[in-house]
Amino acid sequence: xxxxxxxxxENIQIADNYYLMRVEGDKIPEHSKPGxxxxxxxxxxxxxxRRPISLHNVDGNILEFYYESLGKGTExxxxxxxxxxxxxxxxxxxxxxxxxxxxxxxxxxxGMGMAPIKYLIKNLKDNNKVTFIGGGRNxxxxxxxxxxxxxxxxxxxxxxxxxxxxxxNTVDLLMKILKDQNxxxxxxxxxxxxxxxxxxxAQENNIxxxxxxxxxxxxxxxxCVGCSILTKKGMKKVCYDGPVFESTDIVDLDVIDPNxxxx
Numbered sequence: 402x403x404x405x406x407x408x409x410x411e412n413i414q415i416a417d418n419y420y421l422m423r424v425e426g427d428k429i430p431e432h433s434k435p436g437x438x439x440x441x442x443x444x445x446x447x448x449x450x451r452r453p454i455s456l457h458n459v460d461g462n463i464l465e466f467y468y469e470s471l472g473k474g475t476e477x478x479x480x481x482x483x484x485x486x487x488x489x490x491x492x493x494x495x496x497x498x499x500x501x502x503x504x505x506x507x508x509x510x511x512g513m514g515m516a517p518i519k520y521l522i523k524n525l526k527d528n529n530k531v532t533f534i535g536g537g538r539n540x541x542x543x544x545x546x547x548x549x550x551x552x553x554x555x556x557x558x559x560x561x562x563x564x565x566x567x568x569x570n571t572v573d574l575l576m577k578i579l580k581d582q583n584x585x586x587x588x589x590x591x592x593x594x595x596x597x598x599x600x601x602x603a604q605e606n607n608i609x610x611x612x613x614x615x616x617x618x619x620x621x622x623x624x625c626v627g628c629s630i631l632t633k634k635g636m637k638k639v640c641y642d643g644p645v646f647e648s649t650d651i652v653d654l655d656v657i658d659p660n661x662x663x664x
Contacts, residue, residue: 402493402622403429406486407464412479416541418470419513420479421457421548426464429491433459435521436496436590436613436645439466440621442488443474444481451490452478453621453640455516455590455613458523464489467516467545493621497588497611497645499524504585507578509534509571509599511591515545517613521588526554532578533557536571536595540564572598584608600648610648614639 407424415421433456440451452474458465470476481487499521506529510518515535525531532555537543539562546558557574558566567574572595578584579602589599590613603610614630621640628639632650637643 402491403432404488404490405429406488409481409483409485409487410463411483412481414479415467415548416544419541419545420468420470421545422466422468422478422481424464424466424487424489426462426489429464429489433464433492433520434496435499435524436517437492437494438621438644439464439489439491439493441466441478442490443477444487445473445477448474448477450474451621453493455644456492456520457516458519465519467513467519469513490621494640494644495642497521497524497613501525501586502528504529505582506531507534507575507584507587508532509536509575509587509589509591509595510546511536511571511589511595512538512542514589514591514595514613515543517590519545519549522549522551522554526552531555532582534559534571534574534578535566536560536574536591538562571595572602575599575602579606586610589613600651603648611645612648612651613644614646615644 405426407426410425411423413421438453438455441454442451454466454468457467468475470479508522534557535543535546536559539560543565559569559571559574587603587608587610589596596612600610600612629636
């Protein structure tokens with residue numbers, strides 16, 4: 402884990418309240434893994450707590466953060482200009498298991514759950530067969546995938562209103578794929594109902610599934626108990642033991658924040 406002042410080289414609105422920030426770092430990028438997150442410091446120091454933001458991608462010494470403007474802290478981030486510096490803490494947490502070869506994989510991202518998916522796919526696609534399923538409420542919720550590298554990746558997209566891809570949801574597409582293929586592992590990040598449904602389908606079909614949870618975080622370093630959840634292995638902290646967990650380790654998937662997904 403590092404603390405570093407990084408320079409903002411891009412900070413753009415993707416759609417609605419969705420933004421993409423790219424920063425230039427030093428030591429941090431080489432230690433970062435898909436599924437980890439960073440704590441970003443607000444410039445307004447009256448906001449004492451840092452904001453946890455998922456790592457979207459790493460490209461050389463460039464880190465990308467895909468985030469949603471929901472409160473005063475993230476709203477502040479949207480106004481930061483190119484050339485400004487921001488202090489970031491990380492990488493934090495337990496990421497996805499990407500040490501795989503020759504596997505048939507499905508990666509599912511829903512809404513803001515797209516945040517860790519770009520870097521995850523980047524780490525999986527060279528040595529595995531990967532199918533990506535993306536979903537959201539409308540075209541704006543999935544617009545970020547236009548910036549993904551889908552070379553040699555099969556893509557399926559669903560939106561609630563049918564504005565992009567099929568009119569439906571990611572679980573519909575997953576069930577369709579499972580009828581035609583044997584899948585070795587499923588990775589998912591997104592809203593609570595979606596992840597719960599994906600995890601149940603995986604368990605019913607005896608498929609390994611990794612899910613990325615969201616809980617409200619104050620410290621990000623296991624110092625408090627704000628993000629504690631119950632698992633089959635006892636109480637765990639999402640910021641330290643997660644945010645990525647094996648779906649079978651979660652006692653009750655309803656412990657996921659019903660307003661959550663991935664930051």
